[in-house]
Amino acid sequence: MNVLPKFCRYVSANVLGMIALSCYILADTFFIANAIGADGLTALNIAIPMYNLINAAGLMTGVGGGTRYAILRAQGENEAANRLFSGMALLAAGAGCALLALGALAARPLAALLGADAVTLSLCSVYLRTILCFAPFFLLNSTLQAFVRNDGAPRLAMAGMLTSSLSNVVLDWVFMYPMGMGMFGAAIATCIAPILSLCVLSTHFARPASQLRFSVRGAALRPAARALSLGASSFVCELSSGVVLLVFNLLILHFTGNVGVAAYGIIANLALVGLAIFTGVAQGVQPLTSHAYGTGNTAELRQLLRLAVGLVLVLAAVCYLAVNLWPDPLIAAFNRDADPQLADIARTGMRIYFVGFFFAGPNLVLAAYFSAVDRPGQGFGVAMIRGLIALIPLALVLAAALGMTGVWLAYVLAELCGLGTALFFLTRRAKAN
Template sequence: MAKVSAEQLGSEPIGQLLVKQAVPASIGILVMSLNVLVDSIFVGNWIGAIAIAAINVVLPVSFFIGALGMAIGIGGSSIISRALGSNNYQKATLVFGNQITLTLFITVSMALLGLYYVDVLIPAFGGKGGIFEPAKAYYIIVLYGIPFLAFSMMGNTVIRAEGKPKFAMVAMIIPSIANLVLDYVFIYWFDWGMKGAAWATTGGYIFCFLYISYFFASGHSELKLSWKSLALQIPIVREIGSLGVVTLARQATTSVVYLIMNNILFGLGGESLVAVYGIIGRMQMFALFPVFGVTQGFLPIAGFNYGAKKYQRVRESINTAIRYASLLAALVFIGLMVFPQEIASLFLSDSADQYAENLAVNAYVLDHIPLAMRLVFGATPIIALQLIGAAYFQAIGKAVPAFLLTLTRQGFFFIPLILTLPFFLDELGVWLSFFAADVLATIVTGLYLRKEIKNTLQLPQSS
């Protein structure tokens, strides 16, 4: 049965297959996004808006280390999808074993370095003034759980590459539910403040790690590990790295963006403006979950069929994924444009027992959020083309264009814009940079993808 599940990627109708792959992925991402959203709501209401700013400072460091696992996972899973498409199960298993060894070694080492340089990294990422102490308390505890997160992110991509999206969905739901329950216990009942929020997050990572370990150990997976497969092989590591660097570059660039943004915003409006970006960041994770779900569902379909040389199905998967994701993105766009202030108010407490300082921060956030949210999400209806286009090249193993297109939005356009526009337009320049970068990156990706389809995917389909 497991083998048939993988082979269905090359035989079922694309529209039906994409729904089967994307819906569980979307649900999983939705639950994870809701976890981040509700977690921020709990923190904002029970601790304060400054706590949201503190978490926003920690995220780029912790997510970068966790993203090492995702980079290894997606890089290896692209190879696994194509290996399964060509019935090379031996290579698929060897790649998975190398993924495990790489993930454990690299992320544990990085977490230890992150803990050693804690007092340097937090201020560098904008954790200054009243943000520093809560950010440090949160950061130290969360880094304990980062290796568990990294393994979970790696394992989840492999599960999806095997054509088992429901298991991948459950793996994403478990830590989210665990985190929310632990949030209530540690923050509300035990009154642990930022430490409670951090332990809840770390606990969620550990629960996810346990479930994914169960999946691979209990016979649900097609990949049967041996001690030999865990031994690193240079050609395999090089291939994983060449594709995984795309994901790593994306997250590294995101971390640099957080560093720049937090420092620029702190200079323009102090802790309060950093809190505005904290809410915007949470909404970026949550609002686009259906688009990310379609993208995740698209990856194994494109990779498998490309490996099987079924180019007509690859073309169809690209077109279908863009259509589905664009429709969902347009619906998200309407909600964000109409209700920005109402959305922001969910993160803030108006209780009379709040300190005057917290109430002042809340008022500032509500005043500044509408313009920020409308500009940041202004290009949402067209963003699907950008995401699907970059994902396609990663799925088929073309590392260089995947790498360049991944860097296009944040590296080539956003960072130069954010370093320039605020000098002329102040806060408006910050938010306008998001919109301009999305539009420019989508144009470039669309042109490159069109050229690729014309030159490569018009080849005769093999029998």
């Protein structure tokens, strides 16, 4: 069977949606850098790991629940699928409320723990408190997006993400320039965006083709909690981005201070767009992969995997060429004061850091593939290697030996270790079959 038309329809919609989603923080970065300057950019980069945690929790409930939902639907278990959806929505709301409490009670000490100093503490704590207090909306939005996509409406899921992203850009400008709301304006614009997306996604329940139903009484919490394991790799992949930020921020503060963290903020936020594209490919192909697995179609599974890996390698090459051919215009967009030290650090870092994209893209696709075919342990293993187990020791050792060059190189080598692990799992299973 030729799966290319279905692959293009699902993946293109999700890639466009994920690009839009990545612009949540990219828009904040641009407007904060130009309205507040390097101190605001540094404060934002220190706060982003908590945004990664929120997004990771949303991916865990969304991808985990959506994957199990697709498998149940493929097997004709429609009632069980809707009970699972109801349970997963309640889990997402509960996790969001826990994060809300953290933001309301401990935003300032949390900002200090993440590395904010006397210059950036106030800016960072304002941003953290705001986004954490809106965490329930972020989690519910991520969860509903995944279920809508798996219920046969990838374009509506894309529409929700595009709505949230475009509204965030517009509201960032309104709140930070005409209204002069500063860091709080950037944060509240980001927080309104998922609420608007939820309004778009909720129209799915009224569509004649929709099979998705929510019921508090019919919620299956235990199956929903078990389904979280299928989203564990997505959780760790997203959380690892926050870990990378946190570890790199602390190391860079030691070597170059706040200006280095601001430079890394530019690199990290440009990288966020590339990683969002890879995640879009991985999540876009997931409903097709889970359906093929649920119906036992191994030939289609192999086709889908080859298409996804090939696509992310092409996209990695495009991203790498872009940051090497046009580094100065990309940096200048976020360097309001034309700081030559900031520009030099960012330029050197880009050329090393983005080599890791050739390994990060396949890693994200393979980790998602393992979860989509009900092998969550292997997906979790790949995510742990690339995001935590390899990255932290590599960053510490290479930074001590090579300084800033070692910091950038650690990301590349950690992704390479993750890819080696993924290929080992893949070839071992192939030999077993």
